[in-house]
Amino acid sequence: MNTKWYGTYALLLGIVSFFTGELVTFIMLGFILIALININTTLKKIYNKDNEQS
Numbered sequence: 648m649n650t651k652w653y654g655t656y657a658l659l660l661g662i663v664s665f666f667t668g669e670l671v672t673f674i675m676l677g678f679i680l681i682a683l684i685n686i687n688t689t690l691k692k693i694y695n696k697d698n699e700q701s
Contacts, residue, residue: 653684 657677664673 653680 657680660676661673664670
């Protein structure tokens with residue numbers, strides 16, 4: 648998924664969570680999503696660094 652779509656996806660989930668009353672769940676899932684994006688970015692950097700050295 649392209650990074651420009653993360654904001655759109657979060658906005659859509661925020662609107663849905665507002666109408667269903669699940670704001671706390673939305674906030675917690677947002678933290679989890681941010682953590683997973685950071686892990687993914689770090690792993691890609693490590694992978695690219697290892698491929699350059701080979």
